Amino acid sequence: MNRSQWYILTNLALLLFGTIAFYYTTPKFRKSNHTKLISQEKERNFRKEVIILDSLYKKHVAALSSSDQIAIASSDAVLETQFALIKKEYSGQTPPALLASKLIRNYQVRVLLNKHILSRRIDQADEIKRVNSLVSKLEEQNAELKSQNQMIRQVLLSLP
Incomplete structure (x- = not known):
């Protein structure tokens, strides 16, 4: 083996050793405790509730544009009821609960802005x-x- 082949082989060995050492010294980056999988059923239910919330919001906006006070009050009550149901179902500090609280706050701000x-x-x-x-x-x-100005002009013109 000549000198360049030894150099390449040595560098490859050092790179391999460094990679293996890095892999074993940093397991916390590969295994995150914060990453918890959410079941697909819960995700589907959350999506359904978001769709319901979005449709209620669109009805509320339509009621606001119609300026019918009864329709505005009823859509506002239904929307607040849906907010309360989502808050009740997704309480705590889990990722879905945090997402639900941010979503509800977003819709509440939008409703206040529209009002x-x-x-x-x-x-x-x-x-x-x-x-x-x-x-x-x-x-x-x-x-x-x-008309007064016209009458004054006529009077002035009729004066001698």
């Missing part, structure tokens, strides 16, 4: 009505002043 937007739109509509009534009053006053 805030609706109240702002109602306030804007009231302001538009107020401004329109003010504009119509000013237009009436303008028309009245124009």
